[in-house]
Amino acid sequence: MVTEISLAIGVFLLVLGGVLSIIGAIGLLRFPSYFVRIHAVTVSVIGGSVVPLIGVAFLSYGVHGQEGVVTSLGALGTAAFIFLTAPVSSHAIARAAARMRIPRQPLERDHLEEDGR
Amino acid sequence: MIATIELVIDLLLAFCVVLTAAIVFTKDLLLAVVLAGAEGVLVATVFYLLLAPDIALVQVAAGVGISTAFFIVGLRKIGRREE
Amino acid sequence: MLDIILLFSLGMFITTITLSMYRMVVGPTIPDRMLALDVISYGLTVVMGIIAVISGSPYLIVISFSLALWFFIGALYVARYMEGEQIGD
Numbered sequence: 001m002v003t004e005i006s007l008a009i010g011v012f013l014l015v016l017g018g019v020l021s022i023i024g025a026i027g028l029l030r031f032p033s034y035f036v037r038i039h040a041v042t043v044s045v046i047g048g049s050v051v052p053l054i055g056v057a058f059l060s061y062g063v064h065g066q067e068g069v070v071t072s073l074g075a076l077g078t079a080a081f082i083f084l085t086a087p088v089s090s091h092a093i094a095r096a097a098a099r100m101r102i103p104r105q106p107l108e109r110d111h112l113e114e115d116g117r
Numbered sequence: 118m119i120a121t122i123e124l125v126i127d128l129l130l131a132f133c134v135v136l137t138a139a140i141v142f143t144k145d146l147l148l149a150v151v152l153a154g155a156e157g158v159l160v161a162t163v164f165y166l167l168l169a170p171d172i173a174l175v176q177v178a179a180g181v182g183i184s185t186a187f188f189i190v191g192l193r194k195i196g197r198r199e200e
Numbered sequence: 201m202l203d204i205i206l207l208f209s210l211g212m213f214i215t216t217i218t219l220s221m222y223r224m225v226v227g228p229t230i231p232d233r234m235l236a237l238d239v240i241s242y243g244l245t246v247v248m249g250i251i252a253v254i255s256g257s258p259y260l261i262v263i264s265f266s267l268a269l270w271f272f273i274g275a276l277y278v279a280r281y282m283e284g285e286q287i288g289d
Contacts, residue, residue, distance in 0.1 A: 011205055014250075018212030021243060025219040028239060034231050041235050048216065049242035052209070053264075056249040063202070064256055071252050074261030078249070078268055082242060085272045090238070092279035097231040099283055118254070121207055125214060125247075132221055139225055147230060147281065154274055155224060155237050158267070162244045165263055166251065173263050181241075182270035189281050 007062030013055025021048030033105045034097055038090065045086045053079035126166050129159050144199050150188045157181045203254075210250050213243050234278060241271040 024044020031037045057075040060068035098112055136156045140149050157180020164173040217240050224236040245264050252260035 007202075011202075014209045015205070015212075017246065018209045018216075021216045021246075022212055022219075025216040025239060028223055028236065029219050034229060034235070037232065037235055041239060044216070044239050045242050048239075049246055052213075052246045053249055056246070056253055060253050063253060067258070068253075068256070070258035071261045074265060075249050075252075078245065078261070078265045081265065082245070082268050085268070086238070086242070089272055089275040089279070092276055093231055093234050093282075096279045096282035097229070100229075100231075102229045102231060118203060118207070121210070122251075125210070128214065128218070132217075135221070135225060145230075147278070148233070151230060151233050151237065151278060152224075155233075155240060158237075158241050158244060158271070161263075161267065162247065165248055165260075168255070170260055170263050174266055177263065177267050177270050181267070182273045185274040186277050189277050192281065193284075 003062045003065060006058045010055045010057075010059030010062050014052045014059060017048050017052030017055060020044070020051065024048055034102055035094070035104055036106065038094055042090070045090075046083070049086075050079045050083050053082070122166055126163055129163050129166075133159050133163075145197065146192055146195075146199055147189075147197050150185060150192065153188070154181050154185050157184065206250055206254060210247060213247050213250075216243050230278075230282065234275060237271075238275070241267065 021044050024040050024042075024047065027040025028037055028044065031040055053075045057072040057079070060071040060075065062068075064071075104110075133156055136152050136159070140152045140156070143149055143152070157176065161173045161176040161180060164170075164176055220236045220239040220243070224233055224240065227233045227236060245267050248264040248267070249261065252264070
């Protein structure tokens, strides 16, 4: 009974993650500038990697039973690590890009410029 | 199942060919370092799909982390642009 | 049935990687390419997880964690270099 519920939750999260990942990739392909594209990539990383890794954890317990607990714990650890470190690397690269004066086409306000930093 | 995974391996190797051509023809050395990191990720996944996880572990560590770090330490000495 | 769903999910993530590879090759600036490398790297992490479920071996999920760790370190190195340089395109 527990394995069937785990299997259903795992399949749902995996397919949801795949759909969110494709949405983020289409945004990465179509948006006009770097600082607009980073919004789509946030969808594609958090929704497209953390959610299906949690789904993989449920799915491994649902398919293999007690033998799949190791894979399940590893997938949960990977999901937690990505959830903690992907915003850090994205913020570091975005700050470097703001310092590099790359072209920013739909620009209304620049708070980093107004603060003088 | 096996045929689909072989198709995925062929697709990843085709991406590796495109990235290698881009590395050869570029003039920006930082861009070449970033493209080499992407190729390291793809080659590590090919090793993983061929069920050689120990070689994939070493390839991930060397191709993505250590090689990028060493190339960037060298790039600080010689500058970014190639004449 | 389960095999078909797993292969369908694998196909969706491979489609994501194929779409990001366009931005990787023709992207105008370096941060765009780092963004595409972000999507490719975390997508391949999920592909490794799906293969680990299909194979059933408990040793295969370690590579997924290792890929996330080393990509984080490489992205921090590239960001430090770009921040120190201050000019460019």
